Amino acid sequence: MKSLILTHHPEEKLQFLDIPKPVPAAGQVLVKLKAAALNRRDQWIREGKYPNIQFDTILGSDGAGIVEAIGEGVAGDLLGKEVIINPNVNWGEDPKVQSKAYSIIGMPNNGTFAEYITVDADKVFAKPQHLDWAEAAALPLGGLTAFRAVFTHGQISEGKNVLISGVGGGVAQFAFLFAIAVKAKVFVTSGDQEKIDTCLNLGAKAGFNYKTEGWQKEALRSSGGFDVVIDSAGGNQINDFIKMAKPAGKIVFYGATNGMPQNLDMFRLFWNQITLQGSTMGNDLEFADMVDFVNLYKIKPIIDSVRPFSEAISAFDEMKKGGAFGKLVLLLD
Amino acid sequence: MKSLILTHHPEEKLQFLDIPKPVPAAGQVLVKLKAAALNRRDQWIREGKYPNIQFDTILGSDGAGIVEAIGEGVAGDLLGKEVIINPNVNWGEDPKVQSKAYSIIGMPNNGTFAEYITVDADKVFAKPQHLDWAEAAALPLGGLTAFRAVFTHGQISEGKNVLISGVGGGVAQFAFLFAIAVKAKVFVTSGDQEKIDTCLNLGAKAGFNYKTEGWQKEALRSSGGFDVVIDSAGGNQINDFIKMAKPAGKIVFYGATNGMPQNLDMFRLFWNQITLQGSTMGNDLEFADMVDFVNLYKIKPIIDSVRPFSEAISAFDEMKKGGAFGKLVLLLD
CATH class of the missing domain: 3.40.50.720 (NAD(P)-binding Rossmann-like Domain)
Structure with a gap:
């Protein structure tokens, strides 16, 4: 699958590489991504200005898509569902603060700047019906x-x-x-x-x-x-x-x-x-509450621009420049 | 009555003066003070290091004594009661924060470094029985x-x-x-x-x-x-x-x-x-809760020293020096 990966490349750390499509482990789902969105964090990682940088990782914390396959023990009715992804990994037991093992998808775990991603089944939520793919992908990390x-x-x-x-x-x-x-x-x-x-x-x-x-x-x-x-x-x-x-x-x-x-x-x-x-990010319950809130109030994220995945690097460059108002979205497919 | 008053005196701002005993207005009580205690604020005022200094004021925010007279509209059963005084003046409507009119007794209103004080009847609380006069007087402002x-x-x-x-x-x-x-x-x-x-x-x-x-x-x-x-x-x-x-x-x-x-x-x-x-001071409900708490847990304030009112200036000097551990208490009578 086509993926945007943080590499050691001397000129441009972000490289499109073709890597094997991941297979959902037990309790996981495979999501075929329809859209992904940038966060400042992604550009900071590209510039080496983020702690604990891990190379050979697919960046991207925001994404929405369709569940294409499920791992062992996952309810079959998730198959084919249109979903957005809670980017949290290992928030932990305390609702007040993340655990030391906490991270978000897009480093160290692989992220959404790829055709596919596997995440734990409890991290996918029904895509709000009033949002198109670009808007849905714009929501997760910023909204949380x-x-x-x-x-x-x-x-x-x-x-x-x-x-x-x-x-x-x-x-x-x-x-x-x-x-x-x-x-x-x-x-x-x-x-x-x-x-x-x-x-x-x-x-x-x-x-x-x-x-x-x-x-x-x-x-x-x-x-x-x-x-x-x-x-x-x-x-x-x-x-x-x-x-x-x-x-x-x-x-x-x-x-x-x-x-x-x-x-x-x-x-x-x-x-x-x-x-x-x-304050930073939010716990898994807050993510669920945030999605409910967005549905109830029909919140529409502000979108700066939508472009094909193949032009992702130009979105990073815009993020660096800083003039955008609204999310920079990449369409997969 | 003998009072310790902030004056314009060029050498020592604090002067013992004999002034008329106050008369309780409607809704007020007259407390004959048995003990009073110092706070850092008192010494700061003496040094001119406090905002909005008002001269010709009796200092002192902490006191305990006996209700000797009551104003119009005050329940007669308060007469003769042993009480401690909530130093708040005009906290206001919002439990979260004091109003702009807020102050504490001991400037601008007259305070406890005197033989008598008048305060609103709802500002006196039964002296905790496990405390002697010195301990009771040590409690109010610091405890609150x-x-x-x-x-x-x-x-x-x-x-x-x-x-x-x-x-x-x-x-x-x-x-x-x-x-x-x-x-x-x-x-x-x-x-x-x-x-x-x-x-x-x-x-x-x-x-x-x-x-x-x-x-x-x-x-x-x-x-x-x-x-x-x-x-x-x-x-x-x-x-x-x-x-x-x-x-x-x-x-x-x-x-x-x-x-x-x-x-x-x-x-x-x-x-x-x-x-x-x-955080600063506390509201009137917190004062009531604090007194209940002190009664329930039999809290005893730490007392550094107790001295007669006539030696009050030496207590201020000790406050300035800063070596004390525990409250500096003055005994009236």
């Missing part, structure tokens, strides 16, 4: 990570004031869509007015360009302060968020692309009883 | 602040691994006593071996001198990681606590005497799903 940040940690609900920073991000867009769906008052930041405009059309109360000096004051003035901030940038901006948070507010972050802040306003944090909450 | 940090935020319970940093602090000692009472596995830090030894005698699993290089590794090794860290120092040590916390662990802090950290390990925070939780 956002669901945990927005609901498990952020406790976002109707009427809450919410700031989604860097809304162009792959997870941030889901956080935005989920918060809008439950009728929170959602504000966004981006460095790109077009992305802000898209969010305003989708129901955002206001958007702020973080390249504009003084946006923080404007955000505080127009919102009256935030109950929850959802962030993945970190850096010194964390202290802005602390100032913009309402008393007893929460700042939930699932990344730190801007690195560590040079200080931390602990005085405001403790006096205002603010919570700084780290 | 610790109760919120340990239980409301920290969710500390039997078997949890807990680190109490700077256990010599006025609030930290209560956090220690409360966590021990519910059978958590409690570890402590201090710069003073004597304080550590006291805690070991009271049931601490281990204690670490934070002046000893490498204590962090030893703490991590011997504990296996902490479910909850209770801190009021802040500073760069926050990043040590992040390393020492178990995955999904919590760091609850109600102060930042060491100031702001120079960075914040956001990567470990989000990957390990750690919570950094600010």
Whole structure:
């Protein structure tokens, strides 16, 4: 089968290789992939900027397809089912945090950038019927990570004031869509007015360009302060968020692309009883809940572009450039 | 009545002055104080290191005494009751966080360093019978602040691994006593071996001198990681606590005497799903719960020393010096 594999190639680490189609072991299913989607993680791995890089792995954490074969002990009615894949591997026993054995498909286990994948049977979920293949493939990892940040940690609900920073991000867009769906008052930041405009059309109360000096004051003035901030940038901006948070507010972050802040306003944090909450991915129950939520609210992922699998490398290049708003999707077949 | 008042005096801001005994307004009680206790805040105010300093105020947030008179509308059975005083003023409607009008007695409202005080009738609680006057007066503010940090935020319970940093602090000692009472596995830090030894005698699993290089590794090794860290120092040590916390662990802090950290390990925070939780004082319901808890578990505050009210200034000087372990108590009468 055709696969996009992380190799030692000196010029381009990602190479299309033809390798044997995998066979589902006991308890597994073989999924013929119809679509797959990129995450920033994939490009970071390509650049060697991710911990514990394992070569000779098929990348890709997001995928949707059709169950074509089943291993021993798997219920036969899964055969032929249209599914999306929960990317979790070995979350473990504690719903609050992943085990040390945790990973996601796409390294070290083989991922979705291939014609086929085998995963444990309990990791496939019926594809939401309101989504086409590209939309379904766009959902899993971003949706899962956002669901945990927005609901498990952020406790976002109707009427809450919410700031989604860097809304162009792959997870941030889901956080935005989920918060809008439950009728929170959602504000966004981006460095790109077009992305802000898209969010305003989708129901955002206001958007702020973080390249504009003084946006923080404007955000505080127009919102009256935030109950929850959802962030993945970190850096010194964390202290802005602390100032913009309402008393007893929460700042939930699932990344730190801007690195560590040079200080931390602990005085405001403790006096205002603010919570700084780290978050990443989500457990298997959250994945199931996220799919139910997406079905109930008919959430449609924002898609930047869809291209054939053979042009996957150009999608990685776009991810690196960073201008996209919405998921970069690859169609198999 | 004899009162210790914050004045503009050029040499010593604290002056004993004789002022008229207050009269309870409608809904208030007049308490004849039997004992009062110092908090760090009092010394900070003396040094001008506290926000919104108001002169001509009686300091003191902790006190216990006997209800000697009642205002209009107050139930007569309070007369003659032995009580401790909830220091809260105007917490407000939201149990999660104090209102903007919030303060505690001892500035701007008159406090407990006087022969009498008037407070709202719902702010007096029956003195726990297992406590003498000095112990009862030692309890309110430290007990309240610790109760919120340990239980409301920290969710500390039997078997949890807990680190109490700077256990010599006025609030930290209560956090220690409360966590021990519910059978958590409690570890402590201090710069003073004597304080550590006291805690070991009271049931601490281990204690670490934070002046000893490498204590962090030893703490991590011997504990296996902490479910909850209770801190009021802040500073760069926050990043040590992040390393020492178990995955999904919590760091609850109600102060930042060491100031702001120079960075914040956001990567470990989000990957390990750690919570950094600010906390301060506590609401009126927490005060009531704290008193019930102290009665149920027969908690006895640690007392450093008891002296007559007339020697109050020397207690402030000791607070400044910082060597005490336990509350500095003043006896009225």
